[in-house]
Amino acid sequence: xxxxxxxxxKPASRAPHLDISELWHYRELLQTLVWRDVVVRxxxxxxxxxxxxxxxxxxxxxxxxxxxxxxxxxxxxxxxPSLVIAGVLPMQYFAxxxxxxxxxxxxxxxxxxxxxxxxxxxxxxxxxxxxxxxIVGLPVLIFLMWLYGTWPGGPELLLAPFAMALAMxxxxxxxxxxxxxxxxxxxxxxxxxxFLQVLPLLSGVMYAVEEIxxxxxxxxxxxxxxxxxxxxxxxxLDASAPNPGQTAVGVAVxxxxxxxxxxxxxxxxxxxxxxx
Amino acid sequence: MAAIAIEADSLxxxxxxxxxxxxxxxxxxxxxxxxxxxxxxxxxxxYEEIWALRDVSFQLEEGKALGLIGRNGAGKSTLLKxxxxxxxxxxxxxxxxGRVGSLLxxxxxxxxxxxxxxxxxxxxxxLGMKRREIQVKMPEIAEFSGVEKFLDTPVKRYxxxxxxxxxxxxxxxxxxxIMLVDEVLSVGDAEFQARCLGRxxxxxxxxxxxxxxxxxxxxxxxxxxxVLLMDEGRIVRDGExxxxxxxxxxxxxGTSSSQAWVAEEEPGDDLVSLHSVRAVRGDGExxxxxxxxxxxxxxxxxSVLRDGPPILPKIKVVAGGQIxxxxxxxxxxxxxxxxxxxxxxxxxxxxxxxxxGLVTVDAALCSIDSPKLHHHVSIHEAVSFHVQDPLEGDSxxxxxxxxxxxxxxxxxxxxTKEL
Numbered sequence: 001x002x003x004x005x006x007x008x009x010k011p012a013s014r015a016p017h018l019d020i021s022e023l024w025h026y027r028e029l030l031q032t033l034v035w036r037d038v039v040v041r042x043x044x045x046x047x048x049x050x051x052x053x054x055x056x057x058x059x060x061x062x063x064x065x066x067x068x069x070x071x072x073x074x075x076x077x078x079x080x081p082s083l084v085i086a087g088v089l090p091m092q093y094f095a096x097x098x099x100x101x102x103x104x105x106x107x108x109x110x111x112x113x114x115x116x117x118x119x120x121x122x123x124x125x126x127x128x129x130x131x132x133x134x135i136v137g138l139p140v141l142i143f144l145m146w147l148y149g150t151w152p153g154g155p156e157l158l159l160a161p162f163a164m165a166l167a168m169x170x171x172x173x174x175x176x177x178x179x180x181x182x183x184x185x186x187x188x189x190x191x192x193x194x195f196l197q198v199l200p201l202l203s204g205v206m207y208a209v210e211e212i213x214x215x216x217x218x219x220x221x222x223x224x225x226x227x228x229x230x231x232x233x234x235x236x237l238d239a240s241a242p243n244p245g246q247t248a249v250g251v252a253v254x255x256x257x258x259x260x261x262x263x264x265x266x267x268x269x270x271x272x273x274x275x276x
Numbered sequence: 277m278a279a280i281a282i283e284a285d286s287l288x289x290x291x292x293x294x295x296x297x298x299x300x301x302x303x304x305x306x307x308x309x310x311x312x313x314x315x316x317x318x319x320x321x322x323y324e325e326i327w328a329l330r331d332v333s334f335q336l337e338e339g340k341a342l343g344l345i346g347r348n349g350a351g352k353s354t355l356l357k358x359x360x361x362x363x364x365x366x367x368x369x370x371x372x373x374g375r376v377g378s379l380l381x382x383x384x385x386x387x388x389x390x391x392x393x394x395x396x397x398x399x400x401x402x403l404g405m406k407r408r409e410i411q412v413k414m415p416e417i418a419e420f421s422g423v424e425k426f427l428d429t430p431v432k433r434y435x436x437x438x439x440x441x442x443x444x445x446x447x448x449x450x451x452x453x454i455m456l457v458d459e460v461l462s463v464g465d466a467e468f469q470a471r472c473l474g475r476x477x478x479x480x481x482x483x484x485x486x487x488x489x490x491x492x493x494x495x496x497x498x499x500x501x502x503v504l505l506m507d508e509g510r511i512v513r514d515g516e517x518x519x520x521x522x523x524x525x526x527x528x529x530g531t532s533s534s535q536a537w538v539a540e541e542e543p544g545d546d547l548v549s550l551h552s553v554r555a556v557r558g559d560g561e562x563x564x565x566x567x568x569x570x571x572x573x574x575x576x577x578x579s580v581l582r583d584g585p586p587i588l589p590k591i592k593v594v595a596g597g598q599i600x601x602x603x604x605x606x607x608x609x610x611x612x613x614x615x616x617x618x619x620x621x622x623x624x625x626x627x628x629x630x631x632x633g634l635v636t637v638d639a640a641l642c643s644i645d646s647p648k649l650h651h652h653v654s655i656h657e658a659v660s661f662h663v664q665d666p667l668e669g670d671s672x673x674x675x676x677x678x679x680x681x682x683x684x685x686x687x688x689x690x691x692t693k694e695l
Contacts, residue, residue, distance in 0.1 A: 005375060
């Protein structure tokens with residue numbers, strides 16, 4: 001009857017560790033948590049999953065009218081509506097992921113205090129779920145590609161998953177950090193919306209980054225979402241290639257955020273149940 | 277000797293009271309404290325520390341059921357939280373060998389928007405069951421819960437009773453090698469609790485290792501082979517369940533199975549002087565606990581100091597907070613005038629008569645002062661003992677293992693005729 005698994009329980013070490021084999025052992029729970037959030041998301045809504053299309057379309061429409069028509073924001077080589085939708089979709093993904101993962105521990109308080117599992121599963125599940133909305137929203141972009149006849153230019157299309165992976169890593173890293181903070185300080189809940197209101201303006205959602213002064217391009221490059229959106233547009237809309245140096249800065253920042261967030265999350269993990 | 281499933285070595289857990297309070301603090305408070313500390317306006321906050329667990333060591337063999345009892349705050353739940361890895365110890369270590377399942381509450385993670393069936397999958401996965409396993413057990417789980425008809429209804433439309441039934445039903449079909457269970461039986465109605473206890477018994481007889489925390493010492497005594505009594509974070513008693521439970525109940529009521537007085541403090545009057553009172557088994561040994569099927573004697577040792585009226589030893593038996601009965605010696609000696617000397621009187625309470633639980637006995641030495649009863653000595657809660665049913669099927673509860681109400685529990689003669 002013995003399965004041969006032995007757990008050793010000892011005082012928590014402060015050193016961060018990413019126990020991949022343990023995460024793998026709990027993969028079914030991860031799937032279930034993702035499934036739960038997906039199923040619950042649109043229960044008792046009239047329009048259901050159509051919201052995944054309506055939200056970006058509505059946001060994009062406002063941007064197109066305000067920034068495209070009134071303010072004449074620079075679009076570069078691609079049609080302005082395509083440019084905006086191609087910015088809104090990843091940004092929406094990032095915003096949902098960041099919010100959900102930051103609040104994930106507090107939202108699952110009952111689980112954290114009553115059952116053991118690697119707590120990293122909660123922010124992790126939270127960044128996977130919005131990917132479903134993102135995929136459901138993709139046809140809007142494809143429709144605009146068809147409307148304007150701007151199809152992906154070729155091998156750059158392979159960069160599309162890379163761009164989204166970058167968004168995911170950034171959201172997860174920030175989610176690790178903020179969810180661990182939120183265990184102690186519920187201020188995080190109020191900080192996030194403010195941050196997310198400003199972020200689209202600093203990520204080039206409604207303009208093409210290469211159209212602004214170079215100095216500013218480099219400043220915005222520290223925001224990984226700038227690289228995500230520029231590369232995503234390059235991949236999907238055949239827009240001009242982003243500056244590889246700027247992308248490299250974005251990736252580096254994303255990795256720092258990810259590993260930094262993970263380290264803080266892991267080292268405070270043993271005390272979550274006591275302080276939450 | 278069987279293999280060791282759980283081995284705990286000097287587990288200790290410290291909480292800071294300040295830390296507990298800061299749990300809901302805001303960032304601003306924390307920053308202002310830090311700022312004040314820098315500017316010297318405030319000294320480093322002196323945390324008050326409490327040790328919820330101190331140097332707890334024990335070993336549990338595979339296939340055994342261990343109960344944890346103690347007052348609120350004794351450290352039972354903290355110990356369980358450490359063993360389930362929900363929290364980490366401050367010092368010490370433990371090893372757990374085998375697949376661990378914990379049940380700190382039933383229905384953990386139940387989501388109101390999901391249907392009963394969906395929640396079974398969710399809750400099962402959270403407990404650590406594989407999806408295949410849940411699929412296989414689904415019909416059984418549904419049947420045990422008794423809410424089969426509503427399996428595709430969102431749980432938010434369930435009554436609280438249905439909710440608990442479904443939740444427990446998942447938990448009851450969860451079969452890890454080592455099961456760590458907290459106070460889960462406190463939910464649900466009496467009939468359902470009885471079924472749950474039965475199910476727990478099944479778990480126990482399938483050779484699973486169980487650690488069980490409960491305030492219901494009765495169920496701990498029934499389910500567990502061995503019990504740890506905890507107080508202020510330490511293990512204060514470790515032994516056979518009947519013995520530890522009896523000790524715990526006795527210490528909670530401040531009673532014990534025997535009481536004796538030194539010569540100058542003996543209670544009494546000019547006629548009698550009481551030396552001691554004991555609860556004894558058939559063999560004359562003092563008994564903290566007694567098998568429900570066996571007789572228990574209440575023994576009073578006393579001296580009669582002068583010639584006087586007949587002395588009638590009397591007991592009042594209290595069980596479950598109610599007076600079960602009064603009894604007095606009405607034998608031949610009770611009719612003879614008393615003469616000076618040393619006496620030992622024992623009242624035998626038959627087996628298969630008292631119900632399970634702690635029984636306290638008031639002892640008195642009386643004489644009849646018609647129409648009144650004159651108490652020469654009367655000792656409130658003189659002794660106590662714990663009645664225990666080893667559940668071998670030959671007591672009046674037969675094979676039933678659930679709650680059995682009543683102050684007494686006689687084994688009656690039944691006649692049933694086919695007409």
